[in-house]
Amino acid sequence: MNEEKQNREYYQETFREVHAPQGMAERLMNMEEGKNKKKAGSVAKWIAIAAVAAVILFAGSNGVAYATTGSTWVEKLFTKDVKLVVEDDRICIVDGDTVIDVTEELNNYGRATGKYQGDGVVMEYEVAYNKLKQPHLDVRYYYEDEDYEGTRMSQIVFGVAGTPTPTPEP
Amino acid sequence: MDTREYEQLLTLYLDSVYRVALSGCSNKADAEDVAQNTFIKLWERQEPFEDLEHARKWLIRVAVNECHSLWRTPWRKRTSYLEELASEPSFSMKERSDLYYAVKELPVKYRQVVHLYYLEEYSVKEIAEIMKLSETAVQTRLQRARQKLKETLKGAWK
Known part of the structure; x- marks a missing residue:
């Protein structure tokens, strides 16, 4: 049992001299900030995609309505x-x-x-x-x-x- | 996970996670990848930890799993790491350096068990939970690892 304790201390003394590389903590911290920015950027990107999709849908559906009935659905709705x-x-x-x-x-x-x-x-x-x-x-x-x-x-x-x-x- | 808690856990446990990663990868580049992935998972975690010990255990479990994922990747298995020889840590005493290299020579499956037992001070039962092994398997690996270290380090390892 005493030998096990000695082995444990030997092991701990040895491996406590091993540290994460210098700058890794900063990198991981920056990565966390980067992820925040990335998340914000990602939201903005999806909003932009949704906006473009809405415009295409709006224009497209009006185009189809105009081609088939001679008037857009917006016209029908608001007139x-x-x-x-x-x-x-x-x-x-x-x-x-x-x-x-x-x-x-x-x-x-x-x-x-x-x-x-x-x-x-x-x-x-x-x-x-x-x-x-x-x-x-x-x-x-x-x-x-x-x-x-x-x-x-x-x-x-x-x-x-x-x-x-x-x-x-x- | 909020930034303050993340920073606290990063400061407290980065070295531990990196050492676990090193025991599971035995090269610096992979260990850094494992540590990084572990902390990404920490940042993405939504549920709060009960206490610091819970957080530590969770981080070590994730690091162990990340190591396993790394070894499962086919191209990793075929890669050699000669460049690693230049970036090994330096130790204040020769006996410590001897132990470090003796541990490094152990098969990964023994190395991780030894590391969790002697450095992180987990019990056999806890290691079995973390590594998803039976207690008998952990006990066997620990016994074989001890034997190998004893053979390699002669009197330094009892």
Whole structure:
């Protein structure tokens, strides 16, 4: 047993003189920093790849939609059939079955802004109608958020510049 | 693994890991590779260690496994390491140098067991766990290694 103890001490004294090469600890420390940078670089790389893939998918799918239907899916998604109709000296916004007469709302500059409360959706409009400029309609839609006190415009659905229907000649 | 803990374990156990690696590879370049891979695995480890002893045991186990992986690689088995002769450590006493080279002459399977037993002070049972061997196999290897060292080192090894 005593001999075993001597052997162990002999072995330990010997091998405790063996050390990792100089600079190895620093290299391993730098490697750890390098790995951090590599990880960050790797994330950036994947974000870039994802962005490029998204652009290709977006452009490609629109291209396919345009080739087959004559209009892109973005166009279909964001264009709604809303019009500024001028009829019998009345200026109306026509959105599907909804007709909003804004004639009385026009100010001296021929402008009117307002909101229309639809079924769960708020339509905000801006009309420009005077003799000097091309008639113009801007519409924005929002979802209502009942969790919020009052009406919160939480999400823009889309924006559209409407082209007015020409006034029929008498 | 956070940077502070990594640095602490690197400082405490780099030499131990390197020595285990050297006992499993017997050349500097491979031992450095093994030590490096071991610390990469440490950095990638997600689970915390219970204490320093747990960390030490884990590092040694990984180093042993890395050595085995290295020996399983076919091109490694065919490589000779003549250049290693120039980079052997120098010792303060001749008897220590004698022991170092005597251990180096042992077959790897004996060398690792001897190293874990005498330097890292693991029991036969613990070595069996680390090396995934039976206790009998560890005991046998240890006995044969002792015998060989006794023959080589004459009176210096009891």
